[in-house]
Amino acid sequence: MKDKIIKPDLGFIKEIIAGGGESLKKCYQCATCSVRCSLSPDNEPFPRKEMIKAQWGMKKELLASPDIWLCHQCGDCTTYCPRGAKPGEVLSAIRRLAISHYGFPGFLSRWIGKPKFLPFLLFIPALFLGLAILVKKPLFDKLGIESSVSQKIIFASTTIFPHWLLNSFFAFFSCLAFLSIIIGTIRFWSAMKAQDKGTSPAKSLVKSLILALKRIITHEDFSQCTTNKWRFLAHSLVFFGFIGLSFVSIWVITSSFNPLFQKGLVYPFNLLNPLKIMANLGGVAIVVGCLLMIWNRLKQKNIGTYFDWFFILVLLAVGLSGFATEIFHYARVDTLKVIVYFIHLVFVFILLMYLPYSKFAHLFYRAIALIYAEYSGRSNETK
Amino acid sequence: MNKKLAVYICTGCGIGEALDIEKLLKVGTGEGKAPVCKAHTCLCSQAGIDTINNDCQVEGTNTIIIAGCSSRVNQDAFTFDTSKIIERVNLREQVIWSQPANNEDTQMMAEDYLRMGIVKAQKTELPEPFKPNEDISKTILVIGGGMAGMTASIEAAYAGYEVVLVEKEGVLGGFSARLYKQFPNQPFSLELQEVSHQEKIKEIESIERIKVYTSAKIEKIAGGPGLFDVTLKHKGENVQFRVGAIVLAAGFEPYDPAKLSHLGYGKSANVITSSLMEELAKNGKIKRPSDGKEVKAVAFIQCAGSRDKDLLPYCSTFCCMTSLKQAMYVREQNQEAIAYIFYKDMRTMGLYEDFYIRAQEDEGIFFTKGEIASIEPTQADNLTVTANKTLFGRDIIVEVDMVVLATGIVPTTAIKRIIEEAPIEEKKEEPTVPQDAIIKSDILNLDYRQGPELPGLRYGFPDSHFICFPYETRRTGIYAAGCVRHPMDMAAAMDDAAGAALKAIQCIELTAKGQAVHPRVGDMTYPDLFMQRCTQCKRCTDECPFGALNEDEKFNPLPNITRCRRCGTCMGACPERIISFKNYSIDIVGSSFKAIEVPEEDEKKPRILAFMCENDAIPALDMAGVKRLSYTPYVRVVPVRCLGSINLVWIADALSKGIDGILLIGCKYGDDYQCHFVKGSELANYRLSKVKETLDRLRLESERVKIVQLSINEYDLLPGIFNEFMETMEKVGPNPFKGF
Numbered sequence A: 001m002k003d004k005i006i007k008p009d010l011g012f013i014k015e016i017i018a019g020g021g022e023s024l025k026k027c028y029q030c031a032t033c034s035v036r037c038s039l040s041p042d043n044e045p046f047p048r049k050e051m052i053k054a055q056w057g058m059k060k061e062l063l064a065s066p067d068i069w070l071c072h073q074c075g076d077c078t079t080y081c082p083r084g085a086k087p088g089e090v091l092s093a094i095r096r097l098a099i100s101h102y103g104f105p106g107f108l109s110r111w112i113g114k115p116k117f118l119p120f121l122l123f124i125p126a127l128f129l130g131l132a133i134l135v136k137k138p139l140f141d142k143l144g145i146e147s148s149v150s151q152k153i154i155f156a157s158t159t160i161f162p163h164w165l166l167n168s169f170f171a172f173f174s175c176l177a178f179l180s181i182i183i184g185t186i187r188f189w190s191a192m193k194a195q196d197k198g199t200s201p202a203k204s205l206v207k208s209l210i211l212a213l214k215r216i217i218t219h220e221d222f223s224q225c226t227t228n229k230w231r232f233l234a235h236s237l238v239f240f241g242f243i244g245l246s247f248v249s250i251w252v253i254t255s256s257f258n259p260l261f262q263k264g265l266v267y268p269f270n271l272l273n274p275l276k277i278m279a280n281l282g283g284v285a286i287v288v289g290c291l292l293m294i295w296n297r298l299k300q301k302n303i304g305t306y307f308d309w310f311f312i313l314v315l316l317a318v319g320l321s322g323f324a325t326e327i328f329h330y331a332r333v334d335t336l337k338v339i340v341y342f343i344h345l346v347f348v349f350i351l352l353m354y355l356p357y358s359k360f361a362h363l364f365y366r367a368i369a370l371i372y373a374e375y376s377g378r379s380n381e382t383k
Numbered sequence B: 001m002n003k004k005l006a007v008y009i010c011t012g013c014g015i016g017e018a019l020d021i022e023k024l025l026k027v028g029t030g031e032g033k034a035p036v037c038k039a040h041t042c043l044c045s046q047a048g049i050d051t052i053n054n055d056c057q058v059e060g061t062n063t064i065i066i067a068g069c070s071s072r073v074n075q076d077a078f079t080f081d082t083s084k085i086i087e088r089v090n091l092r093e094q095v096i097w098s099q100p101a102n103n104e105d106t107q108m109m110a111e112d113y114l115r116m117g118i119v120k121a122q123k124t125e126l127p128e129p130f131k132p133n134e135d136i137s138k139t140i141l142v143i144g145g146g147m148a149g150m151t152a153s154i155e156a157a158y159a160g161y162e163v164v165l166v167e168k169e170g171v172l173g174g175f176s177a178r179l180y181k182q183f184p185n186q187p188f189s190l191e192l193q194e195v196s197h198q199e200k201i202k203e204i205e206s207i208e209r210i211k212v213y214t215s216a217k218i219e220k221i222a223g224g225p226g227l228f229d230v231t232l233k234h235k236g237e238n239v240q241f242r243v244g245a246i247v248l249a250a251g252f253e254p255y256d257p258a259k260l261s262h263l264g265y266g267k268s269a270n271v272i273t274s275s276l277m278e279e280l281a282k283n284g285k286i287k288r289p290s291d292g293k294e295v296k297a298v299a300f301i302q303c304a305g306s307r308d309k310d311l312l313p314y315c316s317t318f319c320c321m322t323s324l325k326q327a328m329y330v331r332e333q334n335q336e337a338i339a340y341i342f343y344k345d346m347r348t349m350g351l352y353e354d355f356y357i358r359a360q361e362d363e364g365i366f367f368t369k370g371e372i373a374s375i376e377p378t379q380a381d382n383l384t385v386t387a388n389k390t391l392f393g394r395d396i397i398v399e400v401d402m403v404v405l406a407t408g409i410v411p412t413t414a415i416k417r418i419i420e421e422a423p424i425e426e427k428k429e430e431p432t433v434p435q436d437a438i439i440k441s442d443i444l445n446l447d448y449r450q451g452p453e454l455p456g457l458r459y460g461f462p463d464s465h466f467i468c469f470p471y472e473t474r475r476t477g478i479y480a481a482g483c484v485r486h487p488m489d490m491a492a493a494m495d496d497a498a499g500a501a502l503k504a505i506q507c508i509e510l511t512a513k514g515q516a517v518h519p520r521v522g523d524m525t526y527p528d529l530f531m532q533r534c535t536q537c538k539r540c541t542d543e544c545p546f547g548a549l550n551e552d553e554k555f556n557p558l559p560n561i562t563r564c565r566r567c568g569t570c571m572g573a574c575p576e577r578i579i580s581f582k583n584y585s586i587d588i589v590g591s592s593f594k595a596i597e598v599p600e601e602d603e604k605k606p607r608i609l610a611f612m613c614e615n616d617a618i619p620a621l622d623m624a625g626v627k628r629l630s631y632t633p634y635v636r637v638v639p640v641r642c643l644g645s646i647n648l649v650w651i652a653d654a655l656s657k658g659i660d661g662i663l664l665i666g667c668k669y670g671d672d673y674q675c676h677f678v679k680g681s682e683l684a685n686y687r688l689s690k691v692k693e694t695l696d697r698l699r700l701e702s703e704r705v706k707i708v709q710l711s712i713n714e715y716d717l718l719p720g721i722f723n724e725f726m727e728t729m730e731k732v733g734p735n736p737f738k739g740f
């Protein structure tokens, strides 16, 4: 009995309110939102349940709930809430808190969420990249790499950021980021399991994984939104653009031990190379997708939070600076190209390194939640 | 009065084209023997009115029959001086608008209605307003010195009436005097307010016309409107005075928490009611009763006992607002303190929603829907509140310092204060009229034959008819206002008080003119009892829905005309048929339908009679005409004041005249009844259960008499009702008494 007593976590309520859920307390529990939501299960539907829990500051339960991730933030509920309680926004604020809660190390999580740390967050990658450039020469010599080798390479910026340096630099930091997100998602998974203790899995892990992946790739959850139909398109563009770019990048990074390279797919590619086409299309998709998202946010007067904007703008900046580099490259404006390329790398760094703490992490947490929903049988309850 | 008849047939509105006017005029001059009998193209025009007036002057006609539109329209046009008897025959809505034009049956219908009207006019006498022998008082007695009572007194006084205000407590203020603060009662205001009873008390003190008795109790009220003789017990002495009308604003008492042990009441001193919470807040910091500790966490339990069919079945309307207010008390005194509100539904009507939102936005107030499973004391004198059926998907358990039960209200009229031994049941052979429950609440102590207090409608609220007539109780001249009438907040109670005060004034003024009050406002007729033939059967005194008739020691009925609403229920009840009105009696109505020409059996033109209530069924019938709904031409409608006024002798008379079937169409009764005279249609139904004997005696089928309940908006059902009954009559076959 004693342990079941609820003590509202006032701090958590304040955090939700500060993080974009300022309408939270308006909810009067009518359930219009749960009825409207096309993703909500029939049994214990969201988001009303989450609204009440949030009003009562039930932090532990909320953060360990797969439901907050089953929501795809379409905004149907927000549109129809008779009280203006904006459940969609509240859930989004809770998700933000979940990302920061599970994020490791914790201080980075906190920084990402606060605009005042932005200059600092921009400075870190610039610093690291600068340092890398500075130590490049001594490293060259030490490792005995002929700087003239890279000179011959068409993509001339590699003189400043030689390929091997870039690869090892980003590979190193990416590994750190992945380590962090893995820790975060494991924490999340165990929290969900702990909350559900006593219930036996509905499907095997492998099967759950396959089903969840199918759901993610087809974007079927997005296609059910009614008020914001454009989101299906925007999210698909960004999602597949990103997949395409990641694919090309990984290909390139692993090129030295990739047998296919011998068959003409040698980096750098010319413009008609299928991989190059794929990369360019991916970039266009990301830029268009991001612009669509921004346009819609402005149009809907649903401005959203700093947290959301951070991610969208970084993504857009990565795309735009990438294209700018490419243009300056072909136009052979070398100085500008170098500057823009540096900026591009800073944003790529931000995107990848801050992944576990930014909105980008939703990719992983939602994936985990979807797998868990299949695994625990929660998704069988979906309409 | 020497009657001289004038019959006018209006040919406007299409009547002239649809009917054979010549034949109608012959009915007037022939059977009706009317010295003046004319048709006019537009009677309601000035030319038409002039014609009528001119005839009155030149020919000396004084009994005017106007056949044209419904008596419910053009009333101002057809108003003549009081020395004239006016009878209107409805040829428009009830004949040509609902029957085919230039048709034999339509013509017969019109002629029958004209015959009925003429007979009625011939039999009607000029009413004389009732004038009691004693002086009529125009003073208003207000019972209860709370916000409603004080407001009613002030309003009545400002309207120019003397007021006597009686309060049982030592001071004025009522329930509001017990409050710490009141929730905002103006639109858009969100702040808690100082309680406003002090201002009202000052205002009362400044008005000379208001005489206040505090610590006073009413010992007895006798008489009726204009003539209420009141006996007060005040400071040990009896005070007597006469008043004209009464506003009952006796308020409420909080629901008895002793019945709420399932919510922890009685298990711990820290489970309190909202009224006690007001007291705690008034004393400064809110400290819990058990150990005087300042409260840090308080749970409010909404609907404590309310909206529970076994406890208090209704919603008291303001407990949600009260708890929101009290949660703010908790938060005001200590920013760290927390208030939990457990509710079934939050009910904050109208603009109060803003106040609810304000409370919701307070970060220290937590709301949840749920049912309280248990409230248990802990060792530390705290309480754990467990709620299930929450929307969280699981139980909610909180630990608090104190629990406040938001108890509802019980009208003071529902509280039995005079307990007496149960009367020994008299053995009765036949079923009697269901009697009204009168709770002896020791408030009015009426010296009425039917009981000392007001009959309750439901749950002990003394309303008489909440659909149309607010403030009316079942005792004429006594108007209920505020929470005694039904649950309401302070703002509504004050509005209510003004309304009830106006009702009291209307009653006094009409009574002074010898006229009836609502719903037959202005009616100057009243029941006249031909006492020589009375058998002291007590039917009239029993059945009068308004308790207008007292009894002497020998059970002779003693009418109190100013209490009478002129429904005619007594007339319908009296087996000796000795109760009559100047324009409405057993004979007048009986003769009017006996004037109907009943065709011989072989003509295959059956006749059915429909007795229809003037309040709702007749307007519905007019509406059916307006909508041009058509129905059987064999029906003849007889308007009645109330189905309660239908005497069984009419049914016997109609059947022996050869009428094939009889419909009684009146208001709905039962829980949501609309009968304007409260019990009329119910009584008619009860009496019909006895009509079987009559039918058996005449060897007639029981299907020939049927009662139908209809509300005013169901005009579209009327054709179906008539036609279906006609079909039944065709099956049953013609009345064998035809031609006798």
Ligand code: SF4
Pocket (backbone or CB within 6 Å): A026, A027, A028, A029, A030, A031, A032, A033, A034, A047, A048, A051, A077, A080, A081, A082, A083, A084, A085, A086, A087
């Ligand atoms: S968030 Fe809005 S729609 Fe959903 S339960 Fe609350 S008030 Fe109703």
Ligand code: SF4
Pocket (backbone or CB within 6 Å): A036, A037, A038, A039, A040, A046, A047, A070, A071, A072, A073, A074, A075, A076, A077, A078, A087, A088, A091
């Ligand atoms: S934002 Fe869309 S998906 Fe999320 S809870 Fe609301 S309706 Fe459901």
Ligand code: SF4
Pocket (backbone or CB within 6 Å): B527, B543, B544, B545, B546, B547, B548, B549, B559, B563, B564, B565, B566, B567, B568, B569, B570, B571
């Ligand atoms: S007419 Fe109606 S109110 Fe009057 S005494 Fe008869 S039954 Fe009572």
Ligand code: SF4
Pocket (backbone or CB within 6 Å): B529, B533, B534, B535, B536, B537, B538, B539, B540, B541, B556, B557, B573, B574, B575, B576, B577, B578, B579
């Ligand atoms: S019902 Fe008629 S007979 Fe009976 S007591 Fe009344 S007046 Fe007399």
